[in-house]
């Protein structure tokens with residue numbers, strides 16, 4: 001939809017501007033009556049002879065409108081040019097030299113930015129008389145700090161770039177480096193802002209002319225409205241048309257600036273992609289059955305991107321017994337976090353579950369990719385956070401920055417147990433804080449006042465709030481240093497045993513899995529390529545990818561290394577895929593690997609491998 | 619007591635703005651063509667008054683001493699005398715403040731309320747047709763020349779369908795007290811407030827939209843959704859609360875534009891406020907009043923930005939005090 005409506009906005013506004021420019025330049029040669037001379041009788045309404053009518057002096061309004069375009073564009077271009085130039089020079093000097101120069105200069109930008117343009121213009125015109133040149137200078141004088149600020153921050157980021165440093169160390173002078181390497185690269189946002197500035201300048205001049213302070217010798221749209229105001233009842237066309245012209249020109253400038261801004265900031269666009277989700281389906285309430293806590297069959301999830309659709313989770317199946325623990329390992333981008341999100345059914349707007357069944361403790365929550373509804377309520381909502389909860393990655397952002405930790409926990413508690421009351425909520429939270437090892441007095445802190453480790457503990461407390469049966473922990477310790485990592489993992493493990501909860505631990509670190517989990521699923525390009533008990537996978541890894549992961553693990557006391565130690569780029573599952581997804585990076589790859597999709601081979605008790613060369617157990 | 623330190627520091631930053639505004643004012647009178655005493659006393663001033671003005675501004679003294687005198691004068695609240703009424707400019711300005719405050723305050727409040735509501739509403743579906751259409755409309759709105767829009771409103775609601783008054787703040791023969799008086803003013807306010815709102819409502823729509831959409835993309839929203847809060851609560855209680863912070867800051871920055879709009883709107887609707895006073899002063903070339911208005915307006919804008927910064931600091935616990 002964006003493409004349809006927003007790109008045309010740029011095209012349309014560019015068209016309007018080109019047209020205005022052409023009209024302004026061609027004005028003297030157009031077959032129009034003299035804009036300042038009487039062309040017909042006064043107050044003639046729009047008609048065949050005078051398309052837009054005539055004013056109180058019988059002057060042709062169309063002709064005055066065309067000549068007014070000249071003035072509007074001149075004001076726009078000259079004042080925004082002076083303003084931008086001033087801003088570029090002062091802003092780049094300030095950013096480039098830094099230190100106290102920058103301190104004083106940026107203070108000055110702030111001060112000048114506070115002076116209201118229009119009132120300074122009023123004063124200048126009142127003191128110096130109404131000449132168009134004063135208006136333009138006054139506009140530039142109050143708007144330059146906008147470009148100065150933009151330029152300054154541009155220079156601050158650009159000056160540390162390698163090519164700038166290289167030029168400097170090659171002996172280039174400061175002015176040369178600034179003019180040649182820095183300013184040209186930082187101009188784009190100035191140009192964007194310049195278009196908006198032009199709109200502002202036009203409106204300022206029009207406002208001034210409307211107050212009767214415009215240049216008396218110029219034909220200005222604002223002045224036309226000023227004159228039209230007195231004849232509003234008799235000849236409304238005198239004011240309607242110049243106002244429309246103003247609106248169209250200024251809107252075109254603003255829309256252009258807006259569109260350019262979005263084109264320059266791609267992340268503004270990405271938000272708007274949405275994937276179509278499947279409708280919920282109704283299922284009868286299940287009879288209580290002692291089943292595994294979680295059963296996943298052929299789960300699929302896709303991301304919609306600008307150019308392609310990525311099958312982030314592509315047919316994943318596994319089961320987890322109550323109280324069991326499963327580690328999901330893989331490089332970033334392998335789909336392990338997406339799988340966690342799909343299980344919880346909390347996904348980015350551009351993601352959708354496209355297939356698969358999920359059953360939680362005998363209760364279906366996903367059926368052929370459709371969310372299940374039981375007794376009119378989405379099944380996932382009845383268990384999420386009360387029976388199935390999660391510890392999110394990066395607790396820094398997973399907590400609300402403007403609420404205290406206590407507020408957030410209390411609200412989450414009361415949401416599912418509204419009858420419990422605040423006191424009970426606080427008691428439960430205090431209890432959890434003791435378990436998790438946070439002093440109770442830190443309850444009233446804001447997230448940013450806590451250390452990374454503390455925040456992660458708060459996140460764990462939040463997930464355990466309602467004594468869930470299964471917790472999905474997505475990289476719960478990635479952002480922390482190794483010592484605290486071990487501590488928190490130890491705590492999670494101990495809690496799991498003590499509370500009897502089941503755990504799915506999503507991580508990129510094979511070492512963490514070895515310490516915490518009973519079973520391991522290795523994911524690559526959206527698929528589980530190997531699933532096995534933890535001892536077995538370290539003893540007899542069946543998949544070449546798993547072997548590479550284990551080989552990249554450090555020895556007993558060495559530092560933990562990340563999985564990216566593996567050479568080659570991860571495979572992105574999109575389009576139709578022939579053969580093995582790991583083949584481009586596999587040291588054992590043969591022709592068959594590139595031609596035929598590998599089978600899922602059972603190589604032992606609870607051990608399956610997705611590889612042509614895996615040896616089936618007999 | 620870091621809060622007190624922050625407030626103090628921020629208030630101190632008010633000083634340079636004041637200085638720049640006053641010095642700029644002073645420099646401009648000196649650069650202007652013509653006799654300064656005539657500018658300050660008016661073309662038709664009698665010799666006695668001229669002499670008085672010369673004496674007061676120390677016009678025969680050296681430049682720097684004049685500047686010093688002027689600074690001290692303004693700092694003590696003396697903005698000079700209007701040469702039409704021979705009354706202190708500051709008093710004249712203060713007298714007009716309530717009418718303008720009513721107009722500006724009402725339209726700002728409505729703009730923020732309506733803008734935030736619409737912006738939040740469309741932020742739920744960024745990229746939808748509705749979103750694009752509303753964003754387009756918002757840009758168009760702040761491209762409208764406010765005085766022209768005012769005229770068009772008059773044309774529509776006073777000339778074509780005469781249902782609303784277009785002039786002044788009260789009816790000549792209307793009631794002067796009680797509920798009738800309030801209603802009379804309210805009726806007179808409809809058109810000017812609507813006109814003035816075009817300056818800011820589009821900005822707030824866009825601002826609320828971006829800011830709510832940004833917050834909705836943050837991780838903690840995923841958390842509260844996962845916990846199971848209903849979408850209404852997520853939007854109103856969590857997203858809006860965090861998204862309102864940027865709206866607060868812009869309120870201060872916007873004020874300059876809104877005051878500009880107020881001058882133009884008041885002129886169109888003969889609203890008896892500051893804008894109208896400035897307009898009349900301009901017509902009469904009453905320089906002291908225009909200078910006073912410039913100082914007062916600039917300081918109001920600076921003050922507004924100061925206040926919004928402080929409010930922001932009070933609302934957002936993350937601001938390092």
Ligand code: SF4
Nearest residue numbers: 580583586593611612
């Ligand atoms: S199927 Fe072939 S390419 Fe794929 S993992 Fe096995 S050996 Fe490697």
